[in-house]
Amino acid sequence: MKVRFWGVRGFYPASGGRFVRYGGNTAALEVVSDRGARLGIDFGTGAIPFGRALLGQGFGAGKGALPVLLSHTHLDHTAALPFFMPVFIPGNRVDIYGAASGPLRALLEALFNPHVCPINSLDNLAATIRVHDVVDGPVAIDGFVVEALRVPHGQATGVAWRIEADGKRLAVITAIDHPPSGPLAATVALARGADVLLHDATWSPSDNGPAGLWGGARTTAAIAVAEQAEVRRLVLTHHAPQHDDAAIDALVRDARAHTRLPVEAAIEGEVLEI
Numbered sequence: 001m002k003v004r005f006w007g008v009r010g011f012y013p014a015s016g017g018r019f020v021r022y023g024g025n026t027a028a029l030e031v032v033s034d035r036g037a038r039l040g041i042d043f044g045t046g047a048i049p050f051g052r053a054l055l056g057q058g059f060g061a062g063k064g065a066l067p068v069l070l071s072h073t074h075l076d077h078t079a080a081l082p083f084f085m086p087v088f089i090p091g092n093r094v095d096i097y098g099a100a101s102g103p104l105r106a107l108l109e110a111l112f113n114p115h116v117c118p119i120n121s122l123d124n125l126a127a128t129i130r131v132h133d134v135v136d137g138p139v140a141i142d143g144f145v146v147e148a149l150r151v152p153h154g155q156a157t158g159v160a161w162r163i164e165a166d167g168k169r170l171a172v173i174t175a176i177d178h179p180p181s182g183p184l185a186a187t188v189a190l191a192r193g194a195d196v197l198l199h200d201a202t203w204s205p206s207d208n209g210p211a212g213l214w215g216g217a218r219t220t221a222a223i224a225v226a227e228q229a230e231v232r233r234l235v236l237t238h239h240a241p242q243h244d245d246a247a248i249d250a251l252v253r254d255a256r257a258h259t260r261l262p263v264e265a266a267i268e269g270e271v272l273e274i
């Protein structure tokens with residue numbers, strides 16, 4: 001199983017010379033199994049180059065089908081849906097899986113509100129878009145064994161995902177508010193034994209500023225989940241847009257000083273072999 005990081009920022013994109021190493025696009029991932037099954041995770045701005053890349057792989061001819069798992073509905077995980085090129089080509093199918101306090105489709109439809117976006121409605125996209133509200137438990141997606149767990153994330157509903165293929169396990173927890181007492185047992189259980197845990201680690205333990213209002217986890221929380229779940233490797237993501245390359249390097253150094261687990265930060269454009 002391979003994971004390609006198309007976007008690893010939280011909140012809003014970053015650009016400029018101080019951000020070239022870790023990259024500037026917001027959340028988007030591609031997961032591909034050894035047999036060629038593919039799924040996407042989130043529609044941050046990283047989904048724009050991801051969508052362009054898919055055009056050469058059947059989606060340009062309207063023969064593509066892509067399941068996409070949403071971690072939640074905040075803009076840094078959804079705003080690129082109107083700019084995802086496969087949705088403009090008839091014949092393609094995009095199946096979006098996620099959760100919200102009401103119907104997920106209604107929330108995604110808000111992205112296409114005429115005052116927000118000239119497309120006016122999800123229904124105006126040429127491809128077939130199907131939206132699936134998930135509950136806790138298995139989600140049927142061809143080529144993968146997928147498990148969803150709804151987790152608290154502000155007023156939105158976060159979904160933590162476990163994805164298995166080729167005998168490997170990936171846990172993706174990028175939208176979660178852990179209780180002050182530490183991660184919930186269900187969260188730890190979802191990540192249990194993962195070969196890779198990809199966890200939101202927006203903030204260092206000493207970051208202040210808008211952290212409280214914007215949400216986003218601290219490195220300490222990511223380490224707590226990783227250690228309690230006994231994962232093999234922790235990958236930090238959802239980098240704060242005001243953290244330049246040097247700041248993320250420092251955040252990783254600090255995290256490594258607080259755990260014996262292998263820790264690294266997700267880098268846009270890189271492919272992680274699991």
Ligand SMILES: [Zn+2]
Nearest residue numbers: 010011074076
């Ligand atoms: Zn986010």
